[in-house]
Amino acid sequence: MFFANPKATRQPYPEALRTIMSVEKANESRQWLAQWSRLNASATPLYELPDLAAELGVAQILLKDESQRSVLGSFKALGAPIALVRLILRTFPEQRFLPRDLLEGKHADALAGFTVISATDGNHGRALAAAAQSIGCQCHIVLHANVSIEREEAIAAYGATIVRITGNYDESVEAAAALAAAHDWIVVSDTSYEGYEVIPRDVMQGYGTISAEVLEALQADAPVTHVFLQGGVGGLAAGIASYLWEQYGERRPVFVVVEPKQADCLYQSAVEGRAAKATGSVDSVMAGLACGETSPLAWRFLEPCVDFFMTIEDDEAVTAMRRLAAGSARDIPLVAGESGVAGLAGLMHVIAAQGVAADLGIDTDSRVLVVNTEGATAPGVYAELLGESAVVVQQRQEAWTTAVGEN
Ligand SMILES: Cc1ncc(COP(=O)(O)O)c(C=O)c1O
Incomplete structure (x- = not known):
């Protein structure tokens, strides 16, 4: 077509x-x-x-x-990692973190309780998990039913906690939003929705x-x-x-x-x-x-x-x-x-x-x-x-x- x-x-x-x-x-x-x-x-x-x-x-x-x-x-390695860096800079302006120090894990102790979450079909989640691991914050990844086990394992290898749902990609986006609201975590998504544009813009x-x-x-x-x-x-x-x-x-x-x-x-x-x-x-x-x-x-x-x-x-x-x-x-x-x-x-x-x-x-x-x-x-x-x-x-x-x- x-x-x-x-x-x-x-x-x-x-x-x-x-x-x-x-x-x-x-x-x-x-x-x-x-x-x-x-x-x-x-x-x-x-x-x-x-x-x-x-x-x-x-x-x-x-x-x-x-x-x-x-x-x-x-290419997703270019998206979530920079969005996570910018998110941390915005969330803790008084700390005056430098991007380089964040990516080198120099503030891992300060950020150990900071948690991000995302729904993903695989590549975005892998990039977010890897960035969170480098920075030293927590990462949860919600996977829909059709994401293969090998893609799941590749994400888990970077220390992310995996949440598996039975629905499709769009339902995994909703599940991530609900978990974030319940636990006060921050969604780092590559897609925007009403009232949620800054992070996907950075991605x-x-x-x-x-x-x-x-x-x-x-x-x-x-x-x-x-x-x-x-x-x-x-x-x-x-x-x-x-x-x-x-x-x-x-x-x-x-x-x-x-x-x-x-x-x-x-x-x-x-x-x-x-x-x-x-x-x-x-x-x-x-x-x-x-x-x-x-x-x-x-x-x-x-x-x-x-x-x-x-x-x-x-x-x-x-x-x-x-x-x-x-x-x-x-x-x-x-x-x-x-x-x-x-x-x-x-x-x-x-x-x-x-x-x-x-x-x-x-x-x-x-x-x-x-x-x-x-x-x-x-x-x-x-x-x-x-x-x-x-x-x-x-x-x-x-x-x-x-x-x-x-x-
Ligand atoms: C390998 C690959 N190419 C292209 C895309 C499409 O990117 P977008 O969803 O930003 O259009 C994706 C999204 O996950 C992807 O993993």
Whole structure:
């Protein structure tokens, strides 16, 4: 399904939005997070995939590989940790904590009784748990029925207390809010709701690091023409798109948001003209994107700048995972998880569909950016879907890199 958004504009980044999320604040988040030992020190790679670009008939495909952001395996390491730091700074202003000291656990004694909680499909919870552990505060994570045991174990490994519910993602959000109210804990969510916007804003702003690094890597190169971003509640897309919109103004790239067909809340928001709910079962192999409700705060940014909303089938994500894992003579083999490939799967879908690429202005001159938002964050699921483990793909990548180096 495709929907051309009639509300998308080409005006400069509006002042009303800049007061909420800005390049300036995103850059400050980036600077603070650079002091966290659990993030890799260097920027994540921006790979060029020339063979895939030739197959799809575009000039260039650039893939920003967030699987290499940290040991946590996804871009979410940029969100919850900075939101937690900012939350602590706001809650205890008289303490004059420094972000670096917090992330190094220097105030663990003072914060031992401070508790945060969140509902999660996996990656956000893992990032929040890891940040809470580094800082030395308490963390509870509420998991819905479809979160796999291996994702649960990966979160528990960072010391979080796990609360399992029988319902879906949206019910886990409600359960986290109820527990927080009962115990006076603070919800650190990546999605907003009425009266709850500051923390999800900080989470989204953290994702601006991805855009900042892309711009640095491109430098004098021509800007990308199209950006395909996968959508869960919309935070990733809003964090990345708002940064690029502010930087490029009217000359911003075309933004396309891609969701699983069963979890199409952003697509439905575009159709209805307001933050809306998904129409499907909200159960997808793309676990990180299996969200039933749009984040209203994210929607304020997406509605005026996303040109196109679309949905894909689960098996299209698996096809894209396989293509990246295989690599080719000129394309590095890559480990990309189920949700990680959705943007690329969207591009592949557009190229295969009659006439849609032309509607989007995609042609042989297009330079397309996609973001691999996660590696094999559920290694068992990855191996089952691809018939080979992420370790084998990693070995293929190493062999490819060596061979390229020798030529
Ligand atoms: C790997 C991955 N990609 C993309 C997303 C989508 O992010 P958002 O919910 O902010 O739209 C998620 C969300 O959990 C995710 O885990």
